[in-house]
Amino acid sequence: MSRFAPFTRVDLPYRIINGVPLEATVLVPKSILRSPGAQDKRYPVMVRWHGGGFVVGHRMYEPWFAQWLLDLALDREAIIVTPDYRLLPESNGADILSDVAHFWEWMKMLPQYMKQRALPRPDISDILCCGESSGGFISVYCALHSNTMLSPQGTLPDTDERQELEEEVKIRAVISISAPLDATAPEYKVPRPRVFMGRSPPPPREALGKIRAYIKGIPRGSIRTGCEPTSDMWELLLCIAQQAFLPRLFGMRSSEGKPVIEGMMDLLDKGGHPMAPVWIVHGTNDTMCPFICSSGFAARLRATQPDVPVHLSPCPGEHLFDINTRRDADWVREGTRFLDEHWPRGEEECADEDKRANDGVQAEVTWPLARSGSNTSSPFRHCLREDRPAQEVHCKDRDDEATAQGGCPAHTSNLELFVENILVCQTSDYLFGILDFALANAPPGGQESIYTDCLVYPNPLLKDRTSPSLPTNAVSGGAPRKVGIPGASKLRHARLPAIPLRCSETCTVLADPDIRAAGYDLCNIDGGWNQDNTDEYGRVVYNPELFDSISLPSPSTFTVSDLGWVSITAWCPLRCAQQDYHGHQYYHRMDLWHDELIKLWASWGVDMIKLDYVTPGSNTEGNGMPGNLSGTAIAYHRAIESSGRQIRLDLSSDVCRSEPYWSIWSDNADSIRVDTDINSYGNKYVFVDMYKVQRTIEKYRQFVNLQLLEGGPVRLRANLDQLFVGSPSNVTGVTDGQRITLMSHWIGSSSNLLLGSDMKNLDKLGRHLTTSQASIDASEFCSQYPMQLRNPGTGSNQAMQLQAWISGPDDEGQVYALLTNLDLNLVEGGYATIGTGPQLVSNHPC
Numbered sequence: 039m040s041r042f043a044p045f046t047r048v049d050l051p052y053r054i055i056n057g058v059p060l061e062a063t064v065l066v067p068k069s070i071l072r073s074p075g076a077q078d079k080r081y082p083v084m085v086r087w088h089g090g091g092f093v094v095g096h097r098m099y100e101p102w103f104a105q106w107l108l109d110l111a112l113d114r115e116a117i118i119v120t121p122d123y124r125l126l127p128e129s130n131g132a133d134i135l136s137d138v139a140h141f142w143e144w145m146k147m148l149p150q151y152m153k154q155r156a157l158p159r160p161d162i163s164d165i166l167c168c169g170e171s172s173g174g175f176i177s178v179y180c181a182l183h184s185n186t187m188l189s190p191q192g193t194l195p196d197t198d199e200r201q202e203l204e205e206e207v208k209i210r211a212v213i214s215i216s217a218p219l220d221a222t223a224p225e226y227k228v229p230r231p232r233v234f235m236g237r238s239p240p241p242p243r244e245a246l247g248k249i250r251a252y253i254k255g256i257p258r259g260s261i262r263t264g265c266e267p268t269s270d271m272w273e274l275l276l277c278i279a280q281q282a283f284l285p286r287l288f289g290m291r292s293s294e295g296k297p298v299i300e301g302m303m304d305l306l307d308k309g310g311h312p313m314a315p316v317w318i319v320h321g322t323n324d325t326m327c328p329f330i331c332s333s334g335f336a337a338r339l340r341a342t343q344p345d346v347p348v349h350l351s352p353c354p355g356e357h358l359f360d361i362n363t364r365r366d367a368d369w370v371r372e373g374t375r376f377l378d379e380h381w382p383r384g385e386e387e388c389a390d391e392d393k394r395a396n397d398g399v400q401a402e403v404t405w406p407l408a409r410s411g412s413n414t415s416s417p418f419r420h421c422l423r424e425d426r427p428a429q430e431v432h433c434k435d436r437d438d439e440a441t442a443q444g445g446c447p448a449h450t451s452n453l454e455l456f457v458e459n460i461l462v463c464q465t466s467d468y469l470f471g472i473l474d475f476a477l478a479n480a481p482p483g484g485q486e487s488i489y490t491d492c493l494v495y496p497n498p499l500l501k502d503r504t505s506p507s508l509p510t511n512a513v514s515g516g517a518p519r520k521v522g523i524p525g526a527s528k529l530r531h532a533r534l535p536a537i538p539l540r541c542s543e544t545c546t547v548l549a550d551p552d553i554r555a556a557g558y559d560l561c562n563i564d565g566g567w568n569q570d571n572t573d574e575y576g577r578v579v580y581n582p583e584l585f586d587s588i589s590l591p592s593p594s595t596f597t598v599s600d601l602g603w604v605s606i607t608a609w610c611p612l613r614c615a616q617q618d619y620h621g622h623q624y625y626h627r628m629d630l631w632h633d634e635l636i637k638l639w640a641s642w643g644v645d646m647i648k649l650d651y652v653t654p655g656s657n658t659e660g661n662g663m664p665g666n667l668s669g670t671a672i673a674y675h676r677a678i679e680s681s682g683r684q685i686r687l688d689l690s691s692d693v694c695r696s697e698p699y700w701s702i703w704s705d706n707a708d709s710i711r712v713d714t715d716i717n718s719y720g721n722k723y724v725f726v727d728m729y730k731v732q733r734t735i736e737k738y739r740q741f742v743n744l745q746l747l748e749g750g751p752v753r754l755r756a757n758l759d760q761l762f763v764g765s766p767s768n769v770t771g772v773t774d775g776q777r778i779t780l781m782s783h784w785i786g787s788s789s790n791l792l793l794g795s796d797m798k799n800l801d802k803l804g805r806h807l808t809t810s811q812a813s814i815d816a817s818e819f820c821s822q823y824p825m826q827l828r829n830p831g832t833g834s835n836q837a838m839q840l841q842a843w844i845s846g847p848d849d850e851g852q853v854y855a856l857l858t859n860l861d862l863n864l865v866e867g868g869y870a871t872i873g874t875g876p877q878l879v880s881n882h883p884c
Contacts (some may be wrong), residue, residue: 041100041108044068045118048157049698051666052121052144053137058261059666060137062121062144063097067112070158080149080161082382084111086120089171089216089358091326092134092288093275096264097122102170102361104215109365110374114382117160119145122263123176126278127253129261131288138176139187142207149205155676163208166381167314170358171327174217175302178335181212181314182305211381212316213373216357218327219318219335220303221285225328229281234326235356239276248277279326303335306342313339315347315380317373321355349376547797556809577635632677636685646686649674655693657714668702675706688757688790691715692737695744704745709755709790713737716759717794724771725794726762731772731780732860734758736837738787739827743835752824757790758783764795764804774803779858781807785817786825786845786856819854820845830857 045065053060070076088095089102097120111118123137149159169177180187218226225232229242239245252274265271278284305311316339320332329352336350351369353359363370547553569581639647650656653667671689678685689703691711703710716730738756745752761784762770763777770777784791793808800808807813825845827835839861846853 041103041105042098044108044112046071047098047698049668049702050151051669053140054664054666055124055261056259057665058263059664060122060124060140060263061097061666062119062141064148064152064160065111065118065120066158067115067117069112070115070117076158077153077156080159080164082114082116082164082166083160083162084114084116084118084166084168085145085177086118087167087169087173087176088120088122089169089173090125090265090267091275091279091284092126092131092172093278094125094265094267094271095172096266099266102358104170104358104360104363106360106363106365106367106370107168107213110377113365116166116382117158119148119160125262125265126284126287127249128256134176134288135179138180142180142187145207146205161382163206164381164383165207165209166211166213166377167209168213168215169217170215171217174214175219177212178214178217178219178302178313178316181209181316182302182311184209184314185312209314210383211377212314213319213377214316214332215319215360216321216324216327216332217318218284218331220331220338222303223328223330223334225279225282226284227282232280232325234276234279237276239273239280242281245277245280248274249281249283303338306335306338313343313346315376317349317351317377319351319353319360319369319373321357321359322352323355324357324359326357347376347380349373547800552805552809556814575634576631577638579638632673633680636674636677636681636683640681640683640685644683644685646688647674647678648688648690650690652689652691652693654699656691668699671702671706690757691759695741700744704754707754709757710741711757711759712741713759716762718771721771724769725760725765726771728772728776731776735783735860738783738789739835739837742787742824742826746826746835752788752826755789755824756787757792758787760792760794761789762794763807764793764797764800766799766801766804769796769799777803777807779860781813782856782858783843785813786820786843786854788821788824791817816854819848819852823848823854825854825856 042065044067046068048064048066049061050064051059052062070081084107086097086103086107088097088099090096090099095102103120108118110116121137121141123141124133126134145162149162152159167177167180168174231238231242240248267275278287306313318332318336320327320329322329333350333352336348339346340348349372351373353369365371365374568578573579636647649670651667652671653665671687674687678687686708687706689707689710692714693699693703693710695703713730713734716726716734718724718727718730721727735758738758741756742752745754761780762772763781764770767773767777772780783789791808795804823846825843828842828844829836829838830840830842839859841856841858841860843856843858844853845856
């Protein structure tokens with residue numbers, strides 16, 4: 039069993055560098071979650087920095103997370119926060135310490151984030167800062183610089199609101215384990231052959247060559263965080279240690295010109311850096327970081343700051359000897375008694391500080407999106423405070439009159455104002471990233487709907503099937519309402535005059551008897567449905583110029599009221615107006631923004647949201663996307679839950695299926711795109727490339743196998759992209775046999791059936807595949823039992839040319855089987871040889 043099993047895990051980004059997220063994991067003891075009144079209490083915090091010589095390691099690398107520290111957190115009911123940081127040699131010491139400073143600034147907002155999610159609230163004024171090896175160095179460094187690193191950074195005006203949102207961060211005690219606290223030791227300054235933890239690195243000349251070759255091969259701008267100690271990286275670390283390269287790679291120098299990593303002892307001699315009570319643990323036989331590094335620091339600290347409590351635990355053992363030590367070890371019990379005097383703080387002290395904090399005026403946490411002068415009856419507050427000077431209002435294309443009034447002209451994006459004045463930008467310049475929203479309006483039960491996309495692709499239609507046992511983000515609340523988009527009675531597009539006619543023609547296909555009988559009754563417009571700017575409250579809204587009215591023939595049989603809107607998608611690059619803002623990411627305010635957005639869309643009758651360009655994943659190379667937008671999926675999921683409306687959430691595209699992201703998608707989405715587009719972008723005369731279809735089928739195999747490994751039912755549904763089967767082969771780009779293969783895989787996988795065909799050019803086979811009773815029955819069955827791979831002869835689920843897919847069995851023992859050959863024919867034969875009708879099927883190899 040994992041040593042993290044007694045904890046509930048929450049992963050959060052605390053900084054983004056060039057699109058690469060730096061994450062922190064919050065571990066909440068499950069015993070806290072089960073205790074009554076947990077949401078009203080505040081719990082002590084253990085901030086743990088991982089080790090790895092600044093070269094390897096990551097925050098949740100279990101073999102290096104000491105068991106006795108986890109025991110300590112459980113015994114003290116402490117919430118653990120463990121962050122990643124940039125690693126050498128891709129980065130340097132200045133980068134690492136910059137990450138550390140940003141982490142502490144982010145920590146000030148963590149209590150509000152946890153409170154908004156009804157999670158136990160961490161008491162960040164009661165922190166134990168600890169770490170092993172290089173993490174122990176960081177822990178001591180933080181304590182010695184607490185007067186500057188933990189002080190307010192001036193990112194917000196000093197207001198009551200800031201006092202409410204930003205709490206005081208205070209380190210009460212420090213635990214340093216096997217840390218290089220005195221890097222002036224000869225082992226860190228004199229290169230020589232050495233043996234580390236029983237392993238010898240290459241000879242000095244070869245080791246130096248490996249270091250230089252690695253550094254030379256680092257791509258410009260490369261960032262590395264969270265690296266497990268693989269054989270190659272561990273050898274690189276040993277080479278760096280043997281050649282005494284660590285001070286050189288760390289690079290950052292103090293005011294005296296010494297590398298910071300060598301300057302910890304000098305800080306004590308200089309004074310002015312008061313230390314928190316510290317418990318220092320070190321193995322006396324440490325070959326990686328000699329014991330003198332800790333014992334010398336302890337002696338110097340006692341001499342320079344005699345009032346600071348110091349407890350040294352010299353223990354026989356190698357580097358990180360304590361990893362599997364439990365709470366009952368003698369040295370742990372002795373050190374714990376020392377720690378009890380300083381952390382966690384006593385209940386009386388907590389009560390006194392809480393009373394002093396509550397004596398002041400508590401600022402209401404509001405969501406100030408509206409411009410100054412907006413309708414005050416809105417659920418939002420003003421984003422521009424009346425007491426702010428006009429010169430602090432930054433607007434694009436600002437005119438003199440607006441500047442004099444401290445406001446912005448009407449054409450300026452209010453979301454940009456909101457970003458500037460409230461949320462401030464991340465270093466990536468994107469706040470929410472580029473989102474592809476899809477709005478759905480499905481019939482009651484959400485079983486069938488139809489999709490068309492006539493702004494981006496010619497005429498796709500969607501038949502969307504939701505499993506009867508909906509995943510976790512489905513919210514009960516009665517049958518979905520059929521509320522049309524206000525004013526949706528006509529479609530126009532000033533820049534693309536030919537598009538409205540094509541959209542109108544496509545939507546009329548819904549009136550065809552076979553299409554309607556098959557359950558297709560909703561029409562959709564994909565990209566371009568939204569305004570470039572938000573409304574005055576920062577919400578994404580439809581473009582009224584596109585939805586003036588819609589003219590459809592035969593109004594007696596097919597009226598505007600029959601027309602729903604499914605998966606209306608849009609690029610929404612929510613950029614900051616300028617790039618020189620620094621500060622917090624206000625998670626609780628972002629949550630409220632999502633809540634209000636979903637309320638608005640729900641009032642339109644939205645039943646599906648398609649969220650595109652979710653990262654990690656998605657093909658975002660070169661567009662500056664943040665590396666981790668997984669929090670967006672969580673935010674939409676929670677907002678949907680809060681809305682009380684059943685809304686389906688689809689994530690796109692080809693999102694990362696490694697942990698921790700796989701768990702995030704599984705817990706928050708109904709379906710995900712398993713691959714990128716299969717469209718034939720390089721050929722304007724056909725729709726699809728078959729090799730992309732084969733790639734997507736392989737991605738589905740990996741997708742469904744991953745869920746089967748978890749041992750439960752297939753909860754998360756696949757989205758295999760558009761389905762090109764309706765039009766003739768010369769239009770579709772694949773043969774008739776391949777069209778049947780596509781339809782079979784899309785149905786069997788329980789994918790969204792997004793028909794990307796020219797709906798005004800459906801041939802006989804296309805209509806049969808999309809509307810026949812056989813397709814409808816198979817679709818209904820497979821929507822409950824997505825197919826799994828069971829290959830002929832072996833029953834394995836490996837990638838092979840000849841494949842057998844099985845859907846079911848149901849309670850009556852019925853199954854659907856799909857036998858496929860995804861390459862050239864191996865033999866001649868088929869139904870023409872063996873005949874049609876019932877056939878005897880054997881489970882023996884052929």
